[in-house]
Amino acid sequence: xxxxxxxxxxxxxxxxxxxxxxxxxxxxxxxxxxxxxxxxxxxxxxxxxxxxxxxxxxxxxxxxxxxxxxxxxxxxxxxxxxxxxxxxxxxxxxxxxxxxxxxxxxxxxxxxxxxxxxxxxxxxxxxxxxxxxxxxxxxxxxxxxxxxxxxxxxxxxxxxxxxxxxxxxxxxxxxxxxxxxxxxxxxxxxxxxxxxxxxxxxxxxxxxxxxxxxxxxxxxxxxxxxxxxxxxxxxxxxxxxxxxxxxxxxxxxxxxxxxxxxxxxxxxxxxxxxxxxxxxxxxxxxxxxxxxxxxxxxxxxxxxxxxxxxxxxxxxxxxxxxxxxxxxxxxxxxxxxxxxxxxxxxxxxxxxxxxxxxxxxxxxxxxxxxxxxxxxxxxxxxxxxxxxxxxxxxxxxxxxxxxxxxxxxxxxxxxxxxxxxxxx
Numbered sequence: 426x427x428x429x430x431x432x433x434x435x436x437x438x439x440x441x442x443x444x445x446x447x448x449x450x451x452x453x454x455x456x457x458x459x460x461x462x463x464x465x466x467x468x469x470x471x472x473x474x475x476x477x478x479x480x481x482x483x484x485x486x487x488x489x490x491x492x493x494x495x496x497x498x499x500x501x502x503x504x505x506x507x508x509x510x511x512x513x514x515x516x517x518x519x520x521x522x523x524x525x526x527x528x529x530x531x532x533x534x535x536x537x538x539x540x541x542x543x544x545x546x547x548x549x550x551x552x553x554x555x556x557x558x559x560x561x562x563x564x565x566x567x568x569x570x571x572x573x574x575x576x577x578x579x580x581x582x583x584x585x586x587x588x589x590x591x592x593x594x595x596x597x598x599x600x601x602x603x604x605x606x607x608x609x610x611x612x613x614x615x616x617x618x619x620x621x622x623x624x625x626x627x628x629x630x631x632x633x634x635x636x637x638x639x640x641x642x643x644x645x646x647x648x649x650x651x652x653x654x655x656x657x658x659x660x661x662x663x664x665x666x667x668x669x670x671x672x673x674x675x676x677x678x679x680x681x682x683x684x685x686x687x688x689x690x691x692x693x694x695x696x697x698x699x700x701x702x703x704x705x706x707x708x709x710x711x712x713x714x715x716x717x718x719x720x721x722x723x724x725x726x727x728x729x730x731x732x733x734x735x736x737x738x739x740x741x742x743x744x745x746x747x748x749x750x751x752x753x754x755x756x757x758x759x760x761x762x763x764x765x766x767x768x769x770x771x772x773x774x775x776x777x778x779x780x781x782x783x784x785x786x787x788x789x790x791x792x793x794x795x796x797x798x799x800x801x802x803x804x805x806x807x808x809x810x811x812x813x814x815x816x817x818x819x820x821x822x823x824x825x826x827x828x829x830x831x832x833x834x835x836x837x838x839x840x841x842x843x844x845x846x847x848x849x
Contacts, residue, residue, distance in 0.1 A: 482804070484820075485776045485797040485813060492567075492800035499655035500566050504799050507743035508647035513751070514743030517774030520751035524783050525844045529829030537822050538832040541791055543585065543608060543768060544636065544713055544734070550607045553583035554818045555791035555833060556781060558798050558810075559772050560612035560638065560717075562591030565663050567803040573602035575802055578810035580605045582818070587638055587793065590614040590625065593659075595666040600632035610636045612717070614643065615695045615702065621671055622695075623709045630710050637710065638737065642718025644696035647745040668693075703731040715770075718745075720755050722762035729763050736763070738771040742795055753784060757838070760788030778820025782828060786840040 482488050493501045507514035540551040558579050565571035572594040579586035585608040588599045596611055603609050611629035616622045626637055651657075659665075671693065706714050713734035718741060719725050725736055738752035738759060752771040760769055771784055772793035784792050794817065801813035830836050 482801075482812070484816060488797055488800040488804060488813070492803045496567065496803050499652075499657040501803075502651040502655055503563075503649075503657045504561075504567070504796060506649060506651035507747065508649055508745060509747035511743060511747070513740055513747050513749050517740070517743055517751045517753075518776065519774075520753040521774055521777075521780045521783055523844055524753075524841045526779060526782065526786075526824075526828055527840055527842055528827060529840075532829035532831065534826045534829060534831050536831060537825050539818065539822060539825070541833060543791065552585060552607055552791075554781075554821060555785065556775075556814070556817055556821070557584060557610075557770070557791060557793050558586040558814075559793035559795035560587040560589040560640075561795055561799055562589045562665070563593050563659060563663070564799065564802060565593035566660065567799055568806050570806050571802075572599045574807035575798060575810050576602040576606070576609075578807045578814060579603070581811055582814040583607055584814065585610055587612050588634075590667050591665050592667060593663045593665065596625075596629055596634070597632050598666075600634065603633075608635045610634060610638050610715070612638045612640060614640055615698055616671065616693050617695045618671065618693075619695075619705075624670075625667060626706065626709050630712055634712065636713040636715060636734070637706065638715040638717050639702070639706070640717045640741075641698065642739065642741050642745050644694060644698065647741070647747070649744060700727050700731040703728075703733055707732060719759070720750060720752065722755070722758045725759045725763050725769075729766050733767060735768040735770065737793065738769065738789075739793070740773060742773055753787065756784060756787040756789050775817075778817055778822070778824045781817070781821045782824045782830075782836065783841055785833065785836045786838055788838065 482491055489505060492504075496504075539554040541555040542551045543557075558575060564575060568574060572588065572592050576586050576588075576599050580603055586599075586603065586606065587610040588596055589612050591614070592599060600609060611625075611634040613622070613625060613629075616625075629637065703714065703716075714732075715735040715737060716728050716733050717737035718739050719728060719736050720738060720740060725738075728736055736759070738755050740746065740749040740752060743749075752773045756769070756771055763769065768790045769788065770791045770793060771789045772795060775781060775784070775792050775794050776797065781792050794813075797813050797817075798810055801809035803809070805812070825831070825836070828836075828840060830840070
């Protein structure tokens with residue numbers, strides 16, 4: 426009898442528990458979620474989608490459940506879960522459901538312009554839409570091509586990717602994969618070691634990043650019970666590449682559990698940060714500085730007065746302070762407080778083109794998209810992320826047509842109304 430060989434390609438199977446089942450023609454058939462690898466006598470086998478489980482997705486709301494089929498529960502929940510009761514995670518989505526759109530009719534919408542210029546430094550280069558890829562850690566836990574695949578997808582979509590300090594690919598390698606990007610942004614967690622923090626900023630500037638985005642809502646990690654319950658840990662063959670040279674050494678990599686990761690983060694994060702930090706950053710680099718994690722109008726004013734170049738309203742996807750308000754609910758009041766002095770972005774709960782339209786109508790200049798990108802990556806690598814961005818762009822364009830807006834400048838606050846609570 427000829428030997429049977431199994432060679433699995435096209436998926437990061439280290440994430441999946443393989444199940445073996447017998448078939449009439451083959452003693453073993455390997456399955457992992459909607460993937461299947463069938464043995465052939467005398468021939469190697471490749472992993473393919475099992476078409477009995479349709480892998481396609483038609484909107485961003487579907488990808489969470491699909492990703493759960495291809496990711497271990499611990500990894501999926503690391504990306505999907507929030508802090509404490511996850512009230513804020515739910516409210517981020519529900520905030521959009523509380524608003525309705527009031528369309529304008531008899532408007533020429535034959536040509537729709539979605540393009541957006543975030544900063545003057547883009548020198549005439551515009552994003553294809555007011556949607557940026559949010560910073561997210563450990564993308565190699567979702568797919569074997571991780572951050573570079575996401576970067577290539579963002580370039581193809583002609584939009585901006587924000588690269589996390591906690592990436593599992595170095596900021597330099599992500600920059601190489603981002604050739605042709607209209608604007609690459611580096612998200613910065615400020616470390617207690619200011620020399621190391623300065624080195625991260627300078628590395629980003631040398632690599633071609635056009636802006637720095639400092640996350641300001643994380644002096645410590647939120648209480649993420651799912652990670653403890655699932656015993657989540659980063660894979661042993663991976664590392665947070667941008668932090669490898671951090672002078673403060675931590676416990677051996679193979680002991681980095683969920684609790685260990687939290688301890689590492691908390692022991693290195695600068696929890697003494699104040700708005701004076703903005704002045705310090707300006708001495709290190711001349712590229713623009715955004716702050717991410719603001720919710721209070723008073724904090725937004727302080728940020729602008731300190732000299733930031735842009736603000737991102739964010740509650741960290743509900744992963745930090747539970748019961749904090751949805752960023753969408755704070756857009757109007759923050760916009761009133763700061764006027765048009767700096768760009769105002771927001772994230773949290775974006776799943777539809779109409780969601781983007783509502784955020785812009787309330788006063789946001791653009792939005793950041795997080796979890797759907799990660800789940801698209803898990804499902805189909807770069808192609809999955811491309812589809813996520815393309816779906817959202819097409820939905821936004823259609824929403825603008827039906828709402829009577831031919832350009833972003835036509836979107837105004839009278840386009841939205843709050844739905845009566847009694848009718849929800």
